[in-house]
Amino acid sequence: KMAACASLWLLLLLPATKGFYLPGVSPRNYEYGEDVTLKVNKLDSVRTQLPYEYYSLPFCKPEKVKPSAENLGEVLSGDMIENSMYKISMKIIESCKILCRKEYNKHELQQFESKIRDEYHVNWIIDNLPAATKYFTEEIDSEGEGTYESHYAKGYALGYVATEDDAEPNAESGVAYVNNHARLVLYYHQDPSSFVGYRIVAFEVDAYSVKHETDYGDWDDSDINNNALKTCTPLNPVRRSLAPQPVSSTDSEAIIWTYDVQWESSSIKWASRWDVYFKMTDSKVHWFSIINSIAVVLFLSAMVAMIVTRTLHRDLLRYNSPEEREEAQEETGWKLIHGDVFRPPSLSHVLCVLVGTGYQLIGMSVITLFFAVLGFLSPANRGGLMTSMLLLFVLMGIFAGFAATHLGKILGLNDWRKTSFATSIAFPGLSFGVFFILNAMVWGEKSSGAVPFGTLVALLVLWFGMNVPLVYIGAYISSKRPAPELPMKIKKHPREIPEQVWYAQAPFLALLGGILPFAACFIEIFFIMSSVWMHQFYYMF
Numbered sequence: 001k002m003a004a005c006a007s008l009w010l011l012l013l014l015p016a017t018k019g020f021y022l023p024g025v026s027p028r029n030y031e032y033g034e035d036v037t038l039k040v041n042k043l044d045s046v047r048t049q050l051p052y053e054y055y056s057l058p059f060c061k062p063e064k065v066k067p068s069a070e071n072l073g074e075v076l077s078g079d080m081i082e083n084s085m086y087k088i089s090m091k092i093i094e095s096c097k098i099l100c101r102k103e104y105n106k107h108e109l110q111q112f113e114s115k116i117r118d119e120y121h122v123n124w125i126i127d128n129l130p131a132a133t134k135y136f137t138e139e140i141d142s143e144g145e146g147t148y149e150s151h152y153a154k155g156y157a158l159g160y161v162a163t164e165d166d167a168e169p170n171a172e173s174g175v176a177y178v179n180n181h182a183r184l185v186l187y188y189h190q191d192p193s194s195f196v197g198y199r200i201v202a203f204e205v206d207a208y209s210v211k212h213e214t215d216y217g218d219w220d221d222s223d224i225n226n227n228a229l230k231t232c233t234p235l236n237p238v239r240r241s242l243a244p245q246p247v248s249s250t251d252s253e254a255i256i257w258t259y260d261v262q263w264e265s266s267s268i269k270w271a272s273r274w275d276v277y278f279k280m281t282d283s284k285v286h287w288f289s290i291i292n293s294i295a296v297v298l299f300l301s302a303m304v305a306m307i308v309t310r311t312l313h314r315d316l317l318r319y320n321s322p323e324e325r326e327e328a329q330e331e332t333g334w335k336l337i338h339g340d341v342f343r344p345p346s347l348s349h350v351l352c353v354l355v356g357t358g359y360q361l362i363g364m365s366v367i368t369l370f371f372a373v374l375g376f377l378s379p380a381n382r383g384g385l386m387t388s389m390l391l392l393f394v395l396m397g398i399f400a401g402f403a404a405t406h407l408g409k410i411l412g413l414n415d416w417r418k419t420s421f422a423t424s425i426a427f428p429g430l431s432f433g434v435f436f437i438l439n440a441m442v443w444g445e446k447s448s449g450a451v452p453f454g455t456l457v458a459l460l461v462l463w464f465g466m467n468v469p470l471v472y473i474g475a476y477i478s479s480k481r482p483a484p485e486l487p488m489k490i491k492k493h494p495r496e497i498p499e500q501v502w503y504a505q506a507p508f509l510a511l512l513g514g515i516l517p518f519a520a521c522f523i524e525i526f527f528i529m530s531s532v533w534m535h536q537f538y539y540m541f
Contacts, residue, residue: 027195027199027270028127028199028200029195029196029197029198029199030090030188030197030198030199030200031090031197031198032090032091032198033089033090033091033092034089034090035087035088035089035090036088036089036090036126036127036186036200037083037088037126038084038086038088038124038125038126038184039068039081039082039083039084039124039125039126040054040055040059040081040082040083040084040122040123040124040125041054041079041080041081041123041124041125041130042054042078042079042080042123042448042449043056043057043115043120043121043122043123043158044078044120044121044123044155045115045118045119045120045121046119047118047119048118050442050445050447050449051078051080051447051448051449052115052120052446052447052448053080053082053448054080054082054122054123055082056446056448057111057112057115058102058104058108058111059257060085060099060100060102060257061085062083062084062085065082065083066082066083067080067081067082068081068082068083071382071383071384071387072383072386072387072390072455072458073382073383073384073385073386073387073388073390074382074383074386075383075451075452075455076383076386076451076455077382077383077386078447078448078449078450079382079383079448080448081125084124085099085100086099086184086259088126088184088186088261090188090198090263091188091198091263092261092263093261093262093263094259094260094261095232095233095234095237095260096229096232096233096234096237096238096258096260097258097259097260097261098224098225098227098229098256098257098258099257099258099259100224100256100257101219101224101227101254101255101256101257102254102255102257103252103253103254104247104252104253104254104255105251105252106250106251106252109247109248109250109251109252109253110248112158112159112176112178112247113176113247113248115158115159116158116159116160116161116176116177116178116247117161117176119157120157120158121154121155121156121157121158122155122156122157122158122207123154123155124155124203124205126186126200126203127200127203128380128382129200129202129203129273130154130155130203130277131155131156131203131204131205132152132153132154132155132156132203132204132205132277133152133153133155133156133157133204133205133206133207134150134151134152134204134206135150135151135152135153136148136149136150136151137149137151150276152204152276152277155205156179156182156205156206156207157179157207158178158179159176159177159178159179159209159247160176160177160179160209161174161175161176161177162174162175162177162244169240169241170241170242170243170244171244172246172249175246175248175249176246176247176248177209177244177245177246177247178209178245178246178247178255179207179208179209180208180209180210180212180245180255180256180257180258181207181208181209181210181212181232181238181257181258181259181260182205182206182207182208182258182259182260183205183206183207183208183237183238183259183260183262184203184204184205184259184260184261184262185202185203185204185205185206185262185264186200186202186203186204186261186262186263186264187200187201187202187203187204187263187264187265187266187268188200188201188263188264188265188266189201189265189266189267189268189269189270190265191269199270200273201266201268201269201270201272201273202266202268202273202276208238208239208240208242209244209245210231210232210238210242210243210244210245210258211231211242211243211244211245211246212229212230212231212232212245212256212258213229213230213231214227214228214229214230215227215228215229215230219254229256229258232258237260238258238260274378274379274380277379290524293520293521293524296516296519296520297517297520300516315338316338316487316488336495337495337497338488339488339489339490339491339495340490340491340494340495341488342410342411342486342488342490343490343491343494344411344412344413345411348408348411348412348413349408349413349418349419349422351407351411352404352405352407352408352411352413352419352422352423353404353419353422353423353426353427355403355404355407356399356400356401356402356403356404356405356407356419356423356471357400357423357426357427358403359396359399359400359402359403360393360396360397360399360400360427361393361396363392363396363399364389364392364393364396367392367396368385368388368389368392371388372385390459390462391462393467394462394463394466394467394470395466395470397424397466397467397468397470397471397474398470398471398473398474398477399474400423400424400471400474401420401423401424401470401471401472401473401474401475401476401478402474402475402477402478403474403478404419404420404422404423404471404475405419405420405474405475405478405479406478406481406484409478409479409483409484410483410484410486416475416476416478416479417472417475419475420471420472420474420475420476423471423475424467424468424471424472425468428463428467432459432460432463435451436456439451439456
């Protein structure tokens with residue numbers, strides 16, 4: 001009866017149940033004409049790998065720049081999200097909208113030219129979606145017919161340097177041109193049966209370089225809307241055939257910044273709006289490489305584990321048997337060193353530290369992948385991946401201390417405090433030292449990727465305030481447990497190891513042992529690095 005009553009209550013509560021979304025990724029419904037905020041992010045380049053704040057270049061700037069709240073992961077990634085002067089309204093089409101007109105001196109033009117030659121890209125954000133440039137690739141099917149597939153590249157180019165083979169008309173070879181006109185194409189989804197309003201599901205930017213000319217001569221600074229352009233009208237929008245806007249080979253230049261806003265309906269639902277960003281080239285090769293890598297690793301691991309387990313199990317039984325002990329002494333090869341397997345190495349503390357750190361890193365990686373597969377680390381949560389990895393690494397310190405102390409007891413190390421201290425300091429200290437040196441170099445370049453002093457203090461608090469105590473807690477728990485009993489005794493005198501041939505020495509064996517895992521993950525590394533260097537998005541699942 002109680003089970004029936006409980007089931008009845010559950011059925012009664014079902015109609016009142018409502019779904020929920022993870023924080024930071026819930027959909028936003030816009031009404032017709034409602035303001036849509038465009039935020040600017042960092043400038044980044046695949047050549048220099050140094051991000052810069054958007055307003056480090058003299059773009060059109062609002063009277064008061066308001067930075068958005070950033071989490072730890074965003075700061076470490078170099079994101080600098082700020083407001084902008086762009087005015088966008090839901091489903092309101094804008095054509096040849098003038099943002100501002102600025103007079104630039106030679107130094108400011110050189111700033112633009114330097115960034116353009118370094119292939120910097122501009123990053124914008126609307127409704128938590130990054131701006132992207134659409135490009136097409138040709139796919140050949142089994143029948144030999146070619147079809148064009150659309151893909152997205154992150155951000156849009158700040159400008160370009162004309163070459164002799166450049167298809168852009170009216171462009172002089174070797175001259176840098178800035179993209180001063182942006183065509184914003186925003187896709188929205190509408191479903192009156194599910195929600196009221198409109199949801200933004202894609203954000204494209206098509207950038208142009210055009211040397212604008214006014215229609216009535218002098219420029220009216222009192223109200224930019226009173227100015228008309230010859231080069232851009234609602235009936236005659238910006239085209240590639242127009243003369244581009246140079247920023248080199250001149251001492252001063254007046255640049256007019258303009259933009260268009262286009263709205264297009266889309267059948268893409270809000271929950272699937274990131275799929276178009278993640279669509280990549282050569283998807284068949286991608287999935288084949290994943291399946292091939294997993295199959296090779298699993299097969300070889302299972303085969304090696306089975307052989308080693310059966311061999312060691314049989315040999316251990318023989319070595320521990322009094323009747324066969326004399327026969328075992330006559331054997332040759334690696335079996336003669338069974339009494340030295342558990343002999344403590346010369347650097348026992350270092351081995352314990354490395355093993356403990358390995359447990360910490362493995363725990364962080366496994367839990368991060370688990371939550372990523374469940375969708376908790378959505379790309380809409382900027383900086384969420386970096387923040388979660390840092391916090392998980394700190395929390396996994398308890399397992400690092402436990403594993404390091406446990407191995408130390410096996411190797412006969414009685415001072416667990418020394419082992420736990422080295423475990424809590426070694427890898428984080430090395431990482432922080434390298435990070436601090438690189439950060440000082442980036443700070444010297446005045447890049448937005450430089451982590452501020454306050455964030456460095458926060459990292460130190462995470463290290464000494466959480467990671468170190470957790471390592472000690474794990475080590476203390478392990479120290480109270482009895483030492484494990486070894487399956488065989490250690491000989492008093494170590495057996496002398498004869499001189500080995502060159503292919504049996506440690507450097508060659510280490511190189512040979514790394515070939516297999518590298519071969520298994522080489523194709524995936526190729527995809528990742530190609531995505532990083534080509535301003536593309538990358539995903540595995």
